[in-house]
Amino acid sequence: MKQRATAICVVAFLGMIDALYLTIMRGVHVPCTLSGGCNEVLTSAYAEVYGVPLSLIGLIFYMAVFSIAVFGIFEAAAAVGLLRWIFWLALPGFVITLVLFYLQGFVIHHFCQYCLASAAFVTTIFLLSAWPRGSRQIQA
């Protein structure tokens, strides 16, 4: 369980850097050597919700997941419960990731490498938090 929480910590930490970078670089032309469509995606109508940038929402998500996972590492007894908290955070995060992936592919017709990285981070966190019972069996 501790290993799983540690893995989530690492992924959430990377997510924090990604989301922070996009929040800081908001309104600035970012380099996009891998996917080529970053600026189209980041300046689209879908890059913010009621004026709040998605990157900022992502940052809050990663910070919350990271914090819970850190407590999971230090409080072994509460780790299973904390992992469940992460799962309930990651579930809507994963659904939103799928929606954003669809929007990039079929509405905006461009992909943003920073958004794809974030999608990979959210998916990994979701998968790592999705099977707490399996972990108990391994411990037993």
Add this chain to the structure above:
Amino acid sequence: MSNKTKPIVVIVLAVVLAAGIAVYLGLQTSASNGGAGKPSTEVNPGGGHIRGNASAPVTLVEFGDYQCPSCGFYHPIVDELLRRYPDKVKLEFHHYPLVTAHAHALAAAMAVEAAGDQGKYWEMHDVIYNHQKEWSILPNPESQFLAYAAELGLDANKFMQSVKSIDVEKRISDDIKRGSEAKVGGTPTFFINGHAVEPLPSGVDEFASIVDAAMKSSNQAPK
């Protein structure tokens, strides 16, 4: 250190470290491309539509996209600036439709230019921005633009002819070219007396203080 404070210390350190790395990457990005990702600092494109006192000492250049939510956000702010400084500030607007991200941005720019052919450029500019959320979600906003034109008392036939005219298309493509030359990466991008406004001000008061500083420096400039 107690076991209860350890996680908090780790979280704070990690957030500080992540912020440090993100800021470093941001600075590295800007440095590695020599600022190519940011708008030029000296821009006087000319050729745009002027709103306000044409002889005002401060020129606020805007590269805008009618479907961009941020541009919609700044539209009333720019209007308020022009109201606050009626003799001191003029707006020079340039189209910069991000066509790959905003499917109707180009059509909106064409509608505004077409209205301009009948002397109602700024009226259509305001209507299009004020109703951005209304027409942005339509599969084809052409009939909506036509309805706006009718509300403004424009001749529908002339309006449609203008929308499809090569002249309108050229005026917009000239603006896009000016924007590319000015290294405009996103919208809106503002320049005050040729200097890029970065970062974008959060509201009208912050914008006004930038305008105040520009007026001060233009007063101090040798004549």
